[in-house]
Amino acid sequence: MAAQTSPPRSIFSPRLWGAHALVIVFVTGAVMLGVWQYESSQQDKQDQVAQLVHAKPKSFTDLIGPNDSFPWEQIGRPVTVSGIWMSSETIFIDGMERGSEVGYWAVTPVLVEDTGSAVYVVRGWTPEVASAPPAPRGHVTVTGWLQPSDWADVADDRKSDNVFPQLDIADLISRTSYDLYSAYMVRSPVEDNWPASSMPVNDGATDVADVPAPQLPEPEATTGLRNLLYAIEWWLFGVFAIYVWWRYVRDTLRRPDDEDDEGDEGDDATPPPEKAPQESHVPSEA
Template sequence: MSGGSARSWLRPGLVGLHVFGVVAVAFCVFMGLWQLGAYDSRQEHEQADKREVPRVALSSVWGPDEPFTGKLNHRPVSAKGAFAPASDQVWVTGKEQDGRTGAWLLAPFLVDGDDRALLVVRGWAPEPTDLPAVPAGEVAIDAVLEQGEAGGTTYDPDRREIGSVRIPALTNELPYDLYSGFAISTSTSAAGGLDLVPPPQPGDVSWTVGLRNLAYALQWWVFGAFALFMWWRMATESVAASSPKVA
């Protein structure tokens, strides 16, 4: 850039435009980074909400006549009650664990009265066997809540087997008012010698959580790019207009 050209770019009439352009671009970049930080914070908070949920009493978050909501899924709870007679248990077949296919033992757990039951997975076995005995009397268990499973497998009353934890199907077969979801027990005392079933871990947080903040960040950067373009265009046009015309 020649000395004359440099003076044209730095003449008093353009200094203000340069200052405005720098401030506008810097502000847009800063605001974009701030919104990006807000997006990252939303993601972290959502991860914490999913993975660092304290264990609470079942009765404080869910009742037998209430629907199963997303907030209950994978929720650690504790509950007191009594297991229904061993003959009311059901094997849920086709369940894989440690690379093997076996069955879950599903037992009605009477939480609030004799007719209200939460279906509890006591444990896993390589294959269905005779129904094992249940713990006697009132017991306390720790468990993780899960929503009922889908599937078209019908219930076999003779073998007491079903292919998935289908709450509606089991409601018609068991003499209890069933909760609309089930629980996977994490208490060894309730397993009766079966292998405990590892509860599913919450999935990764969707990138769309906090999407508005991410969109605002991109928007601010687009504004910054536009401000940079307008500064360049106005400055170059002003310099060209002030340059001496060659005859």
């Protein structure tokens, strides 16, 4: 009989290098493919958000009424509102960043004549209140992104001026004589290849920088789901490969002596004693 080859005694044995290399290649590939599928799912969501942000604007009054709560399913959607600038009610929001600079939002409400209520419109960003352009006047049609009221708990230490730490509609209601909508708008820039490019230019945007929408619309829950499931599937393949590798290495490192010992234990076991046959007592005939 051929002599049995002794198994490796260490996980670093050259006989196991092939298994190590194979599992590293497979797990690395599974992880990278999973990351690629995950990034694809996130890109699908970003693409859908970009489409929603640049969709055809809807009428502001069709989405929200003067006494309605904020329609959260419409957050970040482009809307159009027509009315009259309320230049005397212009306010500024402090602490607004634009790149590395910190300045102010220039905000002026628009009175919607059909409802008699007003909606605050963020016209743009300015580095200083003193250098802000004069508030616009007259009738206007503004296209912008629908945003909810700010709810941050920030105290206003300067109640005597028109500078506020946040655009809180509930706080502004007590400081104006007009009824306010529970939402505000961020003026959108006039861009090519977007319906907003055909809208009237907002005169209040002169000499102020464009402001991006603070909150964007939410993509659908199923957007990118297929790619996400593919990513999870690849990662599970990687976990399974590690399990197979571990079982293979464990079985390879197991000593044959251990199996022989298990077999010897079975051979050395003392069988239970056999019962001696009992004599049958047959009653003698009288």
